Amino acid sequence: MVKRSLLSIVLAVLLVTGLSPAGLEAAGPGAAAGGGPADVEALAAEAASALSRRLYKAAAERMEAMLARDPSLAPRVAPLLAYAYERNGERERGLKLLAGSRKARYALARAAITGAPLRLDGLEREVARTGLFFVDVGLASGVSGMGLESAVRRKALERALKDAFLSLVAEPGKKELSRFNDNILSSADSYYLSHYIFSTGEGRGFFRFAVVVFIDMGALTDTLESYGMIKARRKSTLQVGLLTRKGSDRLRKMLLSSLRSAGFNAVDMGAGALNPETMKTKGSIVVEISESPRVAGTVLGSNFKSIECVVEFAVVNGNNGVVITRLKGSHSLVHLNEEAGKEAAVKLAYEKVADTLRATLSDIGKRMGEEIASGALPPIELSVADSVEIFSNIYKSYAEEPFASVRLVNNSEREIRGVKVTLMVKDYMDFPSERLIERMAPGQKRTVELTAVFNNRVLELTENTLLQSEIVVTYYDGAESRSVTAALPIHVYEKHALVWDDKAKIASFITPRDPVVSTFASMAVREYNFPYINQALVKARAVFEALGVLGVTYIADPTPYATVSSDTTIVDHVQYPRETLERKGGDCDDLVSLFGAALESLGIKVMPVDAPSHLFIMFDTSIPEHLEGEFGFPPDMYVVHDGTIWVPFETTLVGSSFLLAWEKGVENYGKWGGEAAFVDPRKAWKKYLPATLPPAEFKGEVSKAAIEKVFGGELEELRRRRVRRLAARYLDLGEKGLAQAVIVYGENGLVDDALALARKLDASGALTPDTANNIGNVHFLKGDYEKALGYYRMAREKDATDPGILVNMARAYLKLGDRERAREVFAEAMAMDAGVKEKYLKVYVELGQ
Template identity: 30%
Template sequence: MKGFLGFILSAILSASVFSQDAEKAIKRMTQPDVMVVVDEYVDGSFVGTRAIAVSIENELLKEGFKVIDYHMFENLRAKELEASEGNPEKAREYSNRFGAEIIILGYAQAEYGGETEFYDVKQHKYTGQVDIKIIYAETGELIGSVTASDRRFGQDKKGAVNALFKSLASKVTKNVISKLKERMKEEEQARKIEIAVYGISPSKALALESKLKDAISSVKALKYKFFDTNVLVFDAIISSEEQLRRELANYGELKIVKLTPRRVTLSPPEMEREAKSTATEGILDIVDFSIPPIFPSQYSFYAYNPIGQLTVENPTNREIRNVKISILIPDYMKVPSEKVVSVIKPNSKEQITVPVTFDIKSLLKLNENVIAQAQAKVTYTSGGKVEERSLSKPVTIYNRNSISWRIPESVCSFVTPNDGVVKEFARVVLGSVKLPETNLPRNVINAIVIYNAVRTYGIKYVSDPWKVAGGEILDNVYFPRELLYYKTGDCDDHAILLASLLESVGIRTAFILTSDHIFLIFDTGVPKKNAYLVSFNPGDYIIYDGSVWLPIETTLINESFTTAWKTGAEEYYKLGGLDKIGALEVKEGIIFKSGNIYIIDVHRGWKVFPPVDVEGLPGPQTKPDISLVSSSVLKDLDMFKESYRQTLTEMINTLGSKGDEVSINKIAKILVLFDRYDDAEKYVSKFSGAVTYNSLGNIYFLKNEPSKAFEFYKKSIELDPNDGGVYLNAGLLFYLNDEPETAQEFFELAISKFKTPEEAYEVLGIEDILREFEGVAAEKKDVSKKQVSKEELKKLIEEASKVSTQQSKKGKEYKKEEIFEKGQNVFVFGGRRGADPTQLQTVKSLLYWKF
C-alpha cells in the first residue's frame, strides 16, 4: 500500500477531503471513458512496460477524464486496435467490449545506439520514437495524432531505455490531452438533437446510421439510443439546425414528420401519415443515464444511497403522472430497483436517483473487473396507453477486493467481526491460551493474545500492486477470512484482520490513515484518567472518546506486540498526531483529523458501510498453533511489564530531578497507585501548599483515616477556595463513609466552581466516573457493610449537577465555612470511623489530584 497511497492521499489530504460527493462523481461521469494502449519495443522486441501509457493515464485523471482499467485489456495490442480507425463497426466493437468512448493507441521504439564516453564514464545510448493516434470509438474517426522522438544515455542499457521512454512520454502527453480537450470543446459547441425514425426495425439500425451520416453532412456524430414502439431513436450532434432541415428536405428516402429544437422525427414516405399521428403524442424520454463504477464491498451502501442518476424529459404541455423508474443490472441484481415519481411537470426535465439492491453472492464471485450493462426503464401511461422507454449503459463492476482510497471510510465494510471464521479464530485462542495472574487491563491482555495468534500464523507481508481504473486509483484489500486462507497481505490487510478479530471480542478499533500508510488503534477500555494503568509515558497512547487507545504498526506483525505498539505510537506522534483525537470532525463523524493524519472510526463507519457477509468465501485451512501462541504471549507479557517498569522509572527520575512541590506530589501519586502510602507521605511532608494538603487528604482517605483526610482537604481549600476538585474528593470521602446527603452537597459545591457542569466533568474527570458506571445496575448491598453502589454514586453526581446549575441561575453561593462545619464532627468513634476497607480500591481511580 505504501507508495500508491502517497500518490492519491497527498492530493486528498491537502484539500482536507477524502471522498467525492455524488454531484462531483456524476459531473466526472460526463467525461468520456478512455482506454490507452501504447506498445513499447526495445531493439525490436515487445516489452511489458507501460511508461508512456501510464503517463498519459495520469494526466487524463488530473483533467477529469475516466480511464479504463488496463487489466481489462492487458493482452490487447495496438496493432489490433488500429483496425478501428475509419471502421465504425470495428470501433464500436471495442466500445461495447470495454466501454471505451475514446481509444488512444500507439507504438514506442527504442533502438540501441552503442557506447560512448563522457568524462571517462561509459554511457549507453538509445534513440527512439513514439507515434500516438486518438480515435473516436463510436465512429472510428481519427481525432488526431502525435509524434515525438529523442535520445537518452545511461550507465546501463535499462537506465537509458527508462530515461528515453520517460522523455517520450513527457513530450506527447500534453499534446494528446490538448487534442482531446479540443475535440470535447467542439462537441460542446455543436448542437445535440435526437433523430427518431418511424417504421424502421432495430436490425436495420447500423445500416441506417451509416447512410444518414454519409448523406447528411450536418450530422457530425450519430449514436443509437433506443428502440420503442416502431421508433428507432438516435442521439446526434449537428453543426446547424437550418442545414440539417435543408439536407433532410432534399433526402428522398425519409420525410420530416416533425421538427422541434430537441428532436426531428422522420419516416419513409409511405408511412408519413401514420408517423405523424404517433409523433403528435406526448413522449417521456430518457435524456441521460449515468452510473459510476460499482464496488462489491459497498453493496449495502448502494441499497440506501443512490449511486446513479437518470434524467427524464417531459416535452409536452401536460403533466405526466405516476412514472415508474426501474434500474436492472442483469446477473448482479435479482430484481430491478424501482421508484415511482408522482408527477413530471410540462416542458421540464427531472433528475431521478434510485438506490440499487445487488445480489451479494454474485458480486463476491468476481475475481476480476467486469463490464456489465445497466438497464434503465421508464414506464408511464399516456392517453390510456402504457408507454415504456428504456436505455442501457455499460458500467464497470470492480472485483470483490477493490477499494478506492478516495472513499477511505469504505474500508470499514471489510471489517467482519461476525464472520464465523473470525469469531472462531479469536475465541479459540482466547479460550485456549493459559495466562499468568496479571493486573494488566483485560482489553490489553486479549489484544496481546490475538496479535500473537496472527503473528504466529505465518502470514507473509506482500505489497499489492495499485492500478488505475475508471478514474479511480484502486487497491486490493482481502477480507479477513481470505487473508487467513491465502496467508499473504500488506498493511491494510493485516490492519483489517486485527480489527475484525478485536471487534469480535468486544474491543473497539479505528484506523490511522497517513499520506501513504494505514495502521490500527484499539480501545484499552481504560478511562483517560487512569492512563497510568497502561503506561506512564503519554507518548505511548492516544486519548480518544474518553479512553486510552494503543496504536499498532501492522507491518511489524512478525515482531513483538510491544515493538509494534511502540513503533505505531512513535509514527503517530512523529506525523503530528494529537494526544487527544477529535479536534476536527470530517465526513459526519466517521473520519477525524488529528494533526496531519486522519482517524477512521470503525463503529461509525459501519453506519454507512456495514460489514459484508462473506460466509461463501474460502476460509483458513489451518488453525492457530496454541502452544506457539502461548509461548509468544508469555514473552510479550514480560516485555509489556518491562516497558511499564521503564516508563515508571523514567517518570520518577524526571520528576525527582525537578524537585518542586508539584513534581514531588506527582511522585507521591505514583506511590499511592502502588499502595505505598507511608512512602508517599514522606515524599511530600516538607511542603505545605494547597497541592500537598490535597495529596495528604487522598493519602489518609486511602489509609482509611477519614478525620485526618477531611482536615487536610479543609486546609487545601483554605489556601485555594476555588478548586472544585478538592470538594469532589471530600464528597467521595463522605459518600464512602455512608453520608450520601453530605456527599451530594460537596458534589454540588465542586460543580459550582465551574461555568458549566460539562466543564466540571471534563476537568475533574467526572465524565470518566459516569462513563465507568454507565449502564451498571444498582448493586445488592451486604447489610453488615457499607458497599460502594456505582449506580447510587452516579445518581448523586447527576443530581448534584442539576442542583448546582439551578442555584447558579438563582445567584446563590455556598459558604465553605458552613459545609465544612457541617462535616466537622461526622467521623466519630475516637476520630476514626472508616469505610469498609474492601471498597477503598474502588474509588482510588476517582480521586482528584491537584496538578
C-alpha cells in the first residue's frame, strides 16, 4: 500500500478550507499548489526558487512551461507570471495575460502592476494602491489542519508586510523598526487583502510554502506618513477637468472617482462642448469624454442583443484647446436587457483603457504640468489626430504609406531647429520610425505624416486589438534639449480582416512564396507531361483538380462578397491560402487567393477579376495574340490582355471539372467584363506585399493517379477540342486541306483520327507525294510499319527528288529489322542532300554508320 505524505494531507486540508477572506476569491484545486503532475510541481518549485532570487526571466520561463503543460493552472500561475513579466520590463505583456478575467486574484495583480485604485466585493474601502509580494514560509511538521492554515497565513502576511515596509522606508533606524514591530505588525490584518499558495516543499521536520500575498500599500503608506517615516505625498496641483462631450454622465462620474482616489486634482465640468475662451480651463488639462453604446443586432434571431461600445478620451491642453493625445477603448457583449447591456459595455470598455489614461495623465503632469498650470504654452506643441486603424495583413505597406499624422506648432518667437518626431509601438516594431524637420519658424504649424515598420508579430493578434503607440518629439530650445510625448491609439485589425476600399489589397493574401502553397502546387503538377495543349492549362488544371481531390470546397460567406465589396464600412474576413488548404474550404476571395498563389508559385501570372458582385480570376497562357492558332481554342474561350491570351476561371466550382470552371469563368467575363476591374498582383505587391507567415509545411498528399482517378479524361477532352478546331480549318480545302488535317491530328497524337482522314484521301486515288508521305507517317505512329513503308514507296514514285521520303523509308526498314536496306536508302538520301546526316543524326547513329 502506498502511503500519502504528510504534506499531501496538509495540502488537501488547505485546498478544501481555502485561504482567502470572505468576499474575495477562494483558493481551489486549480489555484493552490496541489493536484498537478510531478513535472508541473517541479517547475513550480524552480519558478519559486528563481523568484526568491529575483531571477524574473527564469521564473517566467518555468511558469510558461507550467501553463503549456496544464492551462487549467492559469488562476494559480497567471497573476504571478504577469508580475514576473512586469519586473522583467514587459509590463504590457503581463497586463495582456490578465486581461479579460474579472476574478479577484487577477484584479489584484492588475492593480499591483498598474498602480491603479481598486475596489473588490467584500471590502468596504477602495484600495488606492496594491502591492504583490512573493514570500517563503517554513513551518514545523508538527503543525497540521486548521492550525497550519492559520500559521501559513500569519507568517506569510508578516513577511510580506515587512517587505512592503522596506520598499517604502529604504534605510529604517532602530526607532522606525521598533514602531513597525509595535504598531504596524501588530495590526497586520489592516493591510491584508488576499494570499494564496503557489508551491510547496517538504524537508526533514518542516514544510516549505511559497506564498503570494497582496498588501494594501495605500493604507500602509498613509500609516507611515502619519508616523513621519516617509514624506507626505504631494497631491497633484495640475487641475484635470472632466467634460462629457457625448453620452451619459455615468462615465464621467466613474472617472472622477477613480482620478481623485489616485491623487489627481480632478473637477467635474459637466456636459457640453469645450470652449477655452468661455470656460475656465486655463492652467488645466481637460479630458473630453465620449461614449457610443449601440445595439448591433440580435443573436441568431433570439431576444439576446449584441451590444457594442466605444469610449474615447481626448486629453486637451486647457490653455489653447489643442488635443495632446487621444485614447480609445471598446467592448462587445451579449445581453438580454438593452439598457443594462449598454451600461455594462460602457464600464468594460472604460476598464480596458482606464489604466493607460491614468498613466497618460500622470506622464503629462510630470512633463508639462508646471507649464500648463502656469498658463504658458510649450515651445513646441504636439497634438495627435483621432485614433487610427491599421490592418495587420498589409502591415508591410505602412513602411512606405503614411497611416497617421501629428500636428506641431512652434509657439515661441524664435526659430527652432532639429525637430525629430519618432513613433514606436512596443513589441510590434523593432525600431522606431523617424521624421526630421530641420527648422520651424516662429508660429509655424506643421503636419507630420508618420510611417511605421511593423514586424510580423502583428500577425499573431487573434482578435482586433487597441495598441497605444508612443510619439516623441525632441528638439533643442537654445542649448537645452527638450521633448514632448503623446500616445496615439492604433486599432489593429487581426490578420484576416479586410476592407475592400482598394481591391488591390487582395494581393497581400496571394502568397506564392509560402512553402505550404508552393509545395502543394509542385506536388500537383510534377507528374504531368502532356505536350498537346498549352502548359499553363495543364498545370492550372492539375492544381484545380488537386484541390478537389483534397476535399477543398466553396463555403459561402455569411456576408457575401456582393455586400462587402461595395460597402467600405464592413470589415470582411479573408483566409490565407495555407488556411484554406488546411480548413478545406473558403468563399470566393479565399479560393481566388489560394488558386492564384498556387499558379504564381509555378510561374503562371494571374489576375483577380473584381466584378460588381463577385470575385473570380484569370491566368496567362503566355501565348501572344498573333499565335492564336497555337492555343487552338475558340476566341469566346479566352481574353486578350496586354497582348497575350488569358483564361477566365471560376474558382468557386472547386470539386467540379476544370472545363466547367473555365466555361463559367468565360460566362462571368461575358457578363461583367465591361464593368470588371483587374488586379495585377505584380503591381499591387509594390504597395501590398504578402505577409511573412510563420514556417510551416504542406502535410497533404497529391498525385497524378489520385487526380485522374476522380477527374480522368479531362486532358483528352481538352486535346480533342483543340485539335478538332485546328483541323476544321482545313477540311473544306480539298486534298491539300485534308492532308494538312492529317498532319494536325498526327502531330497532336490523335493517330486514329489521322488514319480516318488518310483513308478518305487514299480512297480518292489521287494522292500527292506529300499526302502519301504524311499518310505513311500516320501509319508509322500507329506502329503499322509495312503500311507506312508502302505509302513512303508511293510518295517516292511520285517524287524521286525528296530526300525526306528516303529517310522515312530508312526508319521504316529499321523498325522492320532490315538494317542493310535501311542503310542503302539512307545513303541515297545523303547522296541527294549532304545535310541529311546532320539533320537526322539520330537515325544515322541507329544505322550503325
